[in-house]
Amino acid sequence: xxxxxxxxxxxxxxxxxxxxxxxxxxxxxxxxxxxxxxxxxxxxxxxxxxxxxxxxxxxxxxxxxxxxxxxxxxxxxxxxxxxxxxxxxxxxxxxxxxxxxxxxxxxxxxxxxxxxxxxxxxxxxxxxxxxxxxxxxxxxxxxxxxxxxxxxxxxxxxxxxxxxxxxxxxxxxxxxxxxxxxxxxx
Amino acid sequence: xxxxxxxxxxxxxxxxxxxxxxxxxxxxxxxxxxxxxxxxxxxxxxxxxxxxxxxxxxxxxxxxxxxxxxxxxxxxxxxxxxxxxxxxxxxxxxxxxxxxxxxxxxxxxxxxxxxxxxxxxxxxxxxxxxxxxxxxxxxxxxxxxxxxxxxxxxxxxxxxxxxxxxxxxxxxxxxxxxxxxxxxxxxxxxx
Ligand SMILES: [Zn+2]
Numbered sequence: 265x266x267x268x269x270x271x272x273x274x275x276x277x278x279x280x281x282x283x284x285x286x287x288x289x290x291x292x293x294x295x296x297x298x299x300x301x302x303x304x305x306x307x308x309x310x311x312x313x314x315x316x317x318x319x320x321x322x323x324x325x326x327x328x329x330x331x332x333x334x335x336x337x338x339x340x341x342x343x344x345x346x347x348x349x350x351x352x353x354x355x356x357x358x359x360x361x362x363x364x365x366x367x368x369x370x371x372x373x374x375x376x377x378x379x380x381x382x383x384x385x386x387x388x389x390x391x392x393x394x395x396x397x398x399x400x401x402x403x404x405x406x407x408x409x410x411x412x413x414x415x416x417x418x419x420x421x422x423x424x425x426x427x428x429x430x431x432x433x434x435x436x437x438x439x440x441x442x443x444x445x446x447x448x449x450x
Numbered sequence: 451x452x453x454x455x456x457x458x459x460x461x462x463x464x465x466x467x468x469x470x471x472x473x474x475x476x477x478x479x480x481x482x483x484x485x486x487x488x489x490x491x492x493x494x495x496x497x498x499x500x501x502x503x504x505x506x507x508x509x510x511x512x513x514x515x516x517x518x519x520x521x522x523x524x525x526x527x528x529x530x531x532x533x534x535x536x537x538x539x540x541x542x543x544x545x546x547x548x549x550x551x552x553x554x555x556x557x558x559x560x561x562x563x564x565x566x567x568x569x570x571x572x573x574x575x576x577x578x579x580x581x582x583x584x585x586x587x588x589x590x591x592x593x594x595x596x597x598x599x600x601x602x603x604x605x606x607x608x609x610x611x612x613x614x615x616x617x618x619x620x621x622x623x624x625x626x627x628x629x630x631x632x633x634x635x636x637x638x639x640x641x
Pocket of ligand 1: 285286287288310314315316317318
């Protein structure tokens with residue numbers, strides 16, 4: 265008479281997948297420790313009646329074999345090669361970190377320069393307007409197009425403050441985008 | 451019962467402080483871990499070139515990350531954790547590692563002959579693994595191919611130890627289904 269030692273199978277709500285059997289450890293130990301010896305008769309008999317342990321034996325033995333074969337064939341780079349590449353990358357990372365503040369600074373410098381240019385353009389606009397108002401030739405040329413005095417009044421009344429506000433907006437936007445770009449990079 | 455093995459893995463930073471260990475210490479770690487780690491990466495990505503790159507990246511990140519390891523197993527778990535995260539990041543960025551299924555003899559090991567992959571059994575395993583969800587692949591590989599304990603699997607995958615048994619059971623069921631379906635399907639060429 266064969267003595268059978270079936271494992272206690274605990275049925276959990278999901279009956280298809282959630283079976284736990286207390287013989288699983290024995291099956292696993294066999295797969296890992298003595299994969300080339302046949303299963304003991306009691307364990308073999310248990311597999312006949314326990315689907316969970318059958319799955320374990322099937323999946324476990326397939327993966328053990330696959331792993332052993334792959335491990336026997338794998339070629340990895342030498343430790344020296346990996347170390348050398350790691351050193352190279354560390355140097356590149358360090359260089360990238362060192363240049364990051366420069367990138368931020370150049371972004372801010374560009375924003376400042378553009379702001380300065382916009383201010384100069386604003387100041388020049390005043391000067392150009394004054395100069396143009398003193399030119400009789402310009403008056404003579406533009407008078408038939410816009411009516412007398414209209415163009416200079418328009419310029420001095422609206423355009424210069426609009427230019428200044430535009431310049432201020434541009435500087436703010438540029439500074440914000442420079443800061444954003446620097447933050448993203450980091 | 452548990453023997454405290456604190457500072458068993460005693461390493462000193464490299465001379466310039468760039469890495470957390472010296473080159474001679476790294477060589478020992480690498481010789482111990484690189485081959486199974488490469489196979490793990492290859493099985494998760496099914497791409498030998500990706501496995502090469504990820505192996506390099508894994509060790510680089512490990513070398514740059516300060517950590518205290520109580521044992522070589524802890525050190526190994528940390529490496530697998532980094533490797534798993536890198537593979538998952540690759541997946542999130544859209545590297546289609548689970549789209550193309552391996553054909554017979556395809557997706558082989560770097561430098562290995564085609565004959566290695568010719569056996570129907572191994573192809574079945576590859577196909578079944580390819581059809582699994584990434585986490586199921588990770589779990590099954592660590593548990594059965596590598597023989598890791600539930601604690602080690604949890605540490606390597608960033609999961610709770612208590613959840614491993616259930617997750618493994620489900621993953622195993624799915625893979626067994628895939629393997630059995632493959633065996634049961636008649637007239638498969640090459641099988
Ligand atoms: Zn059982």
